[in-house]
Amino acid sequence: MTQKSFQDYYPDAMAHCYGCGTLNEHGHQIKSYWDGEESICHFQPRPYHIAVPGYVYGGLLAALIDCHGSGTAAAAAYRTAQRAMDTEPAFRFLTASLRVDYLKPTPLGMQLEIRGKVKEVKGRKVLIEEWILANGITTVRGEVVAVQVPVEMVEALLKGN
């Protein structure tokens, strides 16, 4: 049995995101999991996700931080509520603010590891700290403030309104 990722639990009506939606055939379809207290995601950039020859384009790295962060926030909300991720109402988070520090160029041509950690929960806001590793070396640090989507809005989306 293969472990389901956080994104595999998103309801279909909320699974269109270019970064993390399982239904977006053009998108990145990232998959995030728990690894103890941290969340983890692996992603192999395509050859055309280039900045300058040999290195990954920063916009992709920002997108990975963004979607892995909002996924981690949702998973953390289920953990805090001691609920399984397939129970309703669905917890979904949107990114309110994103910060990315490019510490060094990220080499292209290898699988990257994106890691996340819940730093703070303040009401409906969750602060996620993240970092990206290439070959075991941290090349990017990021921070996401994710905000829980109100249940009524989730329900409206589920109804297609």
Next chain:
Amino acid sequence: MTQKSFQDYYPDAMAHCYGCGTLNEHGHQIKSYWDGEESICHFQPRPYHIAVPGYVYGGLLAALIDCHGSGTAAAAAYRTAQRAMDTEPAFRFLTASLRVDYLKPTPLGMQLEIRGKVKEVKGRKVLIEEWILANGITTVRGEVVAVQVPVEMVEALLKGN
């Protein structure tokens, strides 16, 4: 005669970026221009650049802020040096740090306007303030710290090293 964009002046060896490289056939190929003291870029997200139905995916917005910011930094460096953008050595900037605040959801299905302004120049670092408008309403604010790529590195890239 059509006005050339900042990105049209990037040397071929540095024109591969997924966000702004004119030679990246898979990429966004954004085009930035001066509009008085501000820089401007128009971009029409594709239908699959979706977050939840009706709205643009945040990772794309971060990428637009990123590449329009580094392009604006390069153009500003030429302006400060009172040099035309087709003169050598080429000024190129990479993003050291990126901050994006999603003020409200950005509607999908229309052309977006990305605006930038040089806020501070500190040695090789340029701080660019940016914002994205949809239908005249600011939905995103961003900040990019761009760092000038050392001339030797630009030359090495031009030589294909």
